[in-house]
Every structure is written in structure tokens, then in C-alpha cells.
Amino acid sequence: MEQAVSKEEIRQLSLEARREGKRIALVPTMGALHEGHLSLVRAAQTRADVVVASIFVNPTQFGPGEDFEAYPRDLERDMALLSAEGVDAVFTPSADAMYAPDAQVTVDPGPLGELWEGTSRPGHFRGVCTVVAKLLSLVSPDVAFFGEKDYQQLVIVRRMAADLDFPVKIVACPVVRDPDGLAVSSRNAYLSPEERRAATVLYRALREAETLVCGGERDGSFVEQAMRDTVESEPLAVLDYAALVDPRTLVRVAEAPGARAIIAARIGATRLIDTMAMPSSV
Ligand code: PAF
Secondary structure (H helix, E strand, O other), rough: OEEEOHHHHHHHHHHHHHHHOOOOEEEEEEEOOOOOHHOOOHHHHHHHEEEEEEEOHHHHHHOOOOOOOOOOOHHHHHHHHHHHOOOOEOOOOEEEHHHOOOOOOOOOOOHHOOHHHHHOOHHHHHHHHHHHHHHHHHOOOOOEEEEOOOOHHHHHHHHHHHEEEEOOOEEEEEOOOOOOOEEOOOHHOOOOOHHHOOOHHHHHHHHHHHHHHHHOEEEHHHHHHHHHHHHOOOOOOOEEEEEEEEEOOOOEOEOOOOOEEEEEEOOOOEEEEEEEEOOOOO
């Protein structure tokens, strides 16, 4: 497995692969790798000749008071995991290598970036779009892989690639869950054992929504209220939002079937998000 730390190295690596007529996949990550990331790598391997992963804890997508400093980092472990999966190359730039000190142009995520996560995390999606645009430019992949767990991120990255004409296909991979339903996330590492147990409430709320829709419930606000009630029954959880939205526009919908359920809650000091597609017809 090759490691590139500079922009020149990753550009060169990608150029060589392209010259050899190889199809390139990008799996962008912030490290602290888990089964969710590895599922992206495995999906990438089925769709490309060369898989490039990036590990970069992107400072510009963290707001003041968020967990940028505390974000789990273990490059040695991450590299071993990627190497064991047969990843071809890893891009591990420093923040100084990634951003020039006088950099000032950023990518505006548009109105989608103001909704949901954007309300709680102003500037977050501008940081995400800017770094993803830079990674796409440096690696020039044919295909790039994103987890559905960060559903709003996925929708915004798709829009960005379409609106700014990046010649890349954005592929979504399903949420990976622990056996008790909790969506795997690097931030789960922050949870105490008691919080870890309480954190399954996000999944329980989504399942409650799914069960209602499967049972014929069509009223979006009724289903949303049921999700809220589930979260409120968990003393360690503080709900941020629980909503049924249009899967592409992320605008709240009145009709539950076919909607995307999205949820965010704090469990102690840890903010978690999760999502589930609601069945379209029953
Ligand atoms: O989902 C993530 O880990 C990050 O937001 C991403 C896409 C790697 C950009 O920093």
C-alpha cells in the first residue's frame, strides 16, 4: 500500500494509474476507521481497479467548541486496517499541506447546507464541500464512496458534484450497525457504557417510524411525533431533530411512505445522527 502525504504525491499517483487506463475509486475518511469505512472500501474494490482512501481530520468542518481536538486519531491502526483490506494508496496530508495559509475560496453548499445539521453546525457543510472538492480535484476518481449515515452530507456532495460538473460518480453505501442497531460511528468511542446503551434510542426511534409506515400510517407528522416520543423516553438522550424528509431535497414531507427519516440527538456530551428510508408502498 502506498502512502502519499503531499498533494504532488497523490496527484502523481493518480496520474500514473490513469495513464495505465485504470479506474480509480476514492474513499474519503477522517480516520478512526470502523466497519462503516471498511464497507465503503469493499464496495469501492468492486467498482474500480485502484482504491485510494484519504485520512484527514478536516479542521474547516468543525465549528468552535466542537470536537476537532478530541476527534479520535490513530493513523497506525487505520493504515493497518486499510492495508489488510488491500487498499492501493492512502492520502494522509497534514492540515498545512492541505490548506495554504492564505487560502480564501470555499465551496458554498447552498440552501441544503442550512437545513438540519446546518442549523446545529453552521459552516459544517461549507467545510465538507470544500475539502471534498479538493480531494476530488487531487485524486480525480471515477467514483467516490460515501456512507448513508451522514445522509445530508451525501445529498449535498451529490449536488455539488452535479452542480460543479465533477466527472465522478458518487456512490452511497448503507448504514452499518452494531448488533443492537446503533449505527457505527467514530464518535461512538466517546460514549460511556451507560450512554452506549442509551444511544440505541436513535435506532429504536427509526424502527418505530418504519413499523408505523409498514402498518399503513401515512401521516408524516404523526410518525415524527412517535420518533420524538421514543427519544424522549430515554433519560440520557436530548433530541435535536427527528424528521421525515424528501430524500433529495431534504425538505420536510407530509407523506410518510417513501420519505427519508433523519434523526439527531445528544447522548451526554456526544451528538449522534442516524437515518432510515421509509418503505414507499405497503
Ligand atoms: O464523512 C466524513 O468522514 C467527512 O465529512 C469527509 C467526507 C471525509 C470530509 O472530511
